[in-house]
Amino acid sequence: MSSLTHTVKAMVFDVFGSVVDWRGSIIRDLTRWGEQQGVQADWALLADKWRGLYQPQMERVRTGARPWTILDVLHRESLDQLLPEFGLAHLTESQRDHVNRVWHRLDAWPDSIAGLGRLKCRYIIGPLSNGNVALLTNMAKYAGLPWDAILSTELYRAYKPQPAAYLGVANILGLQPAEVMLCAAHNNDLGAARAAGLKTAFWPRQTEHGPGQTGDLRASESWDIVALDIRDLATQMGC
Amino acid sequence: MSSLTHTVKAMVFDVFGSVVDWRGSIIRDLTRWGEQQGVQADWALLADKWRGLYQPQMERVRTGARPWTILDVLHRESLDQLLPEFGLAHLTESQRDHVNRVWHRLDAWPDSIAGLGRLKCRYIIGPLSNGNVALLTNMAKYAGLPWDAILSTELYRAYKPQPAAYLGVANILGLQPAEVMLCAAHNNDLGAARAAGLKTAFWPRQTEHGPGQTGDLRASESWDIVALDIRDLATQMGC
Numbered sequence: 001m002s003s004l005t006h007t008v009k010a011m012v013f014d015v016f017g018s019v020v021d022w023r024g025s026i027i028r029d030l031t032r033w034g035e036q037q038g039v040q041a042d043w044a045l046l047a048d049k050w051r052g053l054y055q056p057q058m059e060r061v062r063t064g065a066r067p068w069t070i071l072d073v074l075h076r077e078s079l080d081q082l083l084p085e086f087g088l089a090h091l092t093e094s095q096r097d098h099v100n101r102v103w104h105r106l107d108a109w110p111d112s113i114a115g116l117g118r119l120k121c122r123y124i125i126g127p128l129s130n131g132n133v134a135l136l137t138n139m140a141k142y143a144g145l146p147w148d149a150i151l152s153t154e155l156y157r158a159y160k161p162q163p164a165a166y167l168g169v170a171n172i173l174g175l176q177p178a179e180v181m182l183c184a185a186h187n188n189d190l191g192a193a194r195a196a197g198l199k200t201a202f203w204p205r206q207t208e209h210g211p212g213q214t215g216d217l218r219a220s221e222s223w224d225i226v227a228l229d230i231r232d233l234a235t236q237m238g239c
Numbered sequence: 240m241s242s243l244t245h246t247v248k249a250m251v252f253d254v255f256g257s258v259v260d261w262r263g264s265i266i267r268d269l270t271r272w273g274e275q276q277g278v279q280a281d282w283a284l285l286a287d288k289w290r291g292l293y294q295p296q297m298e299r300v301r302t303g304a305r306p307w308t309i310l311d312v313l314h315r316e317s318l319d320q321l322l323p324e325f326g327l328a329h330l331t332e333s334q335r336d337h338v339n340r341v342w343h344r345l346d347a348w349p350d351s352i353a354g355l356g357r358l359k360c361r362y363i364i365g366p367l368s369n370g371n372v373a374l375l376t377n378m379a380k381y382a383g384l385p386w387d388a389i390l391s392t393e394l395y396r397a398y399k400p401q402p403a404a405y406l407g408v409a410n411i412l413g414l415q416p417a418e419v420m421l422c423a424a425h426n427n428d429l430g431a432a433r434a435a436g437l438k439t440a441f442w443p444r445q446t447e448h449g450p451g452q453t454g455d456l457r458a459s460e461s462w463d464i465v466a467l468d469i470r471d472l473a474t475q476m477g478c
Contacts, residue, residue, distance in 0.1 A: 072413065124376055134413035137363055137388045149376045149389040154411070172393070174311065174373035 004181075004224060005238040008199055010173050011119055012128035012151055014160075014184035015136065017208040019116075019127070019230070020106040020143060023047050029102050037095070041086045044210070053078035058130060058159045068157045070132035076100045103131070104138035108145060109205065115230030116146055118239040126151035128169050128182060130159050149173075161192030170198070183233060187220040194223075201225035201233055243420075243463060244477040247438055249412050250358055251367035251390055253399075253423035254375065256447040258355075258366070258469070259345040259382060262286050268341050276334070280325045283449070292317035297369060297398045307396045309371035315339045342370070343377035348444065352383055354469030357478040365390035367408050367421060369398050388412075400431030409437070422472065426459040433462075440464035440472055 016022045026047040034040055057074040060066050079100050083089050091099065119125050126149045127136050133152045140147050153159055156168025170177045177197030184190055185205040194200050200223040206213060219226045227233040255261045265286040273279055296313040299305045318339050322328050330338065358364050365388045366375050372391045379386050392398055395407025409416045416436030423429055424444040433439050439462040445452060458465045466472040 124380065132413075133388065133411045137412065141363065141387060147388075148380060148386075149372065150387075155394060172372045173376065174371075 004199065005122075007179060008123060008181045008237070009175055009179045010124040010126070010169075011181045011183050011201070011237070012126050012169055013116075014182070014186055014189050015127045015129035015131060015139070016106075017205055018183070018185040018203075019112045019145065020108050020139065021205075021208070022051065022103070022106050023208065023210060025106040026050075026102050028107075029105055030099065033098070039088065039091075039095075041088055046082060046086055048210070049082055050075070050078055053081070062159050062162055070154055071103075071130055072100070072132055072135055075103055101138075104135050105142050106139055108143045109229070111229040111231040113144055113146070115232075115234045118231075118234035119237060120146050120148065122239050123237070124148045124173065126169075128160070128165065129153065130165075160189055163192070163196045166193050166196035166198050181224065183225075183230075186216055190223055191221065194221075199224045201227060201237075203227040203229050203233060243438065244361075246418060247362060247420045247476070248414050248418040249363035249365070249408075250420045250422050250440070250476070251365050251408055252355075253421070253425060253428050254366045254368035254370060254378070255345075256444055257422070257424040257442075258351045258384065259347050259378065260444075260447070261290065261342070261345050262447065262449060264345040265289075265341050267346075268344055269338065272337070278327065278330075278334075280327055285321060285325055287449070288321055289314070289317055292320070301398050301401055309393055310342075310369055311339070311371055311374055314342055340377075343374050344381050345378055347382045347384060348468070350468040350470040352385070354471075354473045356385055357470075357473035358476060359385050359387065361478050362476070363387050363412065365408075367399070367404065368392065369404075399428055402431065402435045405432050405435035405437050420463065422464075422469075425455055429462055430460065433460075438463045440466060440476075442466040442468050442472060 013019050027043045030043040057078055061069055079096065083091060116125055126147045128151050129136055130153050132154045133150050136150045136152050151169050153165040155172060156164050158164035158168060166182065167177060170180045178199060181199035181201055182190060182193035183201040185203055185208065190200040190202055202219045202223045204217055206217055225233060225236050227236055252258050266282045269282040296317055300308055318335065322330060355364055365386045367390050368375055369392050371393045372389050375389045375391050390408050392404040394411060395403050397403035397407060405421065406416060409419045417438060420438035420440055421429060421432035422440040424442055429439040429441055441458045441462045443456055445456050464472060464475050466475055
């Protein structure tokens, strides 16, 4: 491990699911908001269906079928599409905006903040997320994530797993790809990062998608680091 | 002041001279390095002449005479140009790179970290500097600057005082220009920010350029805030 801890200068993190619990946070946030507003819906199903539109929406940008569009806008389009089937077609513009910004109000998994705080002492840490800069900045303040820089894929106008996203973060930090480690709970993200020359670290989030999750339960390849969680990642990286 | 503290969501800072003492830091850093390396030069004069090439170098990018080029590269070209007249033409590539990165190793003025820490509790804080992302990220870790996001003009490919730099930071944060306050010790920077619709805050750094400084000793216009320093700015902004 010692050569790795000397080579790596920056550790960049997948965020949705890897650092923050988007599903649990959305259910908690919208349940409380719904009670305050007198609005009822199956918030867990909404969260799942909303996230289900995430990849198809980004894919239209990746393929060039539509020009670069930030995730806040994609999220809002998906939300507007889903609201009628949840009996929520009556939500006002202001309510829709508040619901859409639930992605700015996600809580960290229990180990994330402690682990990131330790890693920050030795490495540059930042999100490498498909979330846009405003989303990630607001989320960091909400959740208390101690990033050094907000390294959104918005900066490179390329959604992961496009190679330009991984190469873009190395370039903007003035580093070689091998000096950057992508840290994620998703094997496919890590595969694309490794193909671009980055180092890789995995830990599982076995309930990211709820109790019946079937994917990403364990490492699918021999990533440079396989950890229990971000706290264990910090230990393995010498922090 | 109360309407201002409710309107403003993000406070973005000029860095060189306003938050960090580039001149004093360069003299300290290179004097110590020179003693270790057995290299002597008039480091104060080098700092002044190096900074003197800053605006002319950026101006060639602003006018389109050369394509977008990050500040690390501009700094290096200026350094290479100056070394012979300081008797330093013999510096190796590795030594030149180390000297050039002195801009990544600048110390904050004594009030900066305390003031920024207080402002961070209420506002998004970040640099709006012509320094590139890598430079500002490394500087923040070196100096202990608690930024929420590194909002370099590199992200908008426009050097201040071009309007696109000020409008770019509002756009990437998902804010209106009037929800963003530019905070600086330089009147011309604030004038350009105000023209772009941003709020403005000034405090003087009367020895930024050394003991004989003549410019920016006081506010030249009625900026939204005129403070004694960043600690006082925090007080005036309700923190």
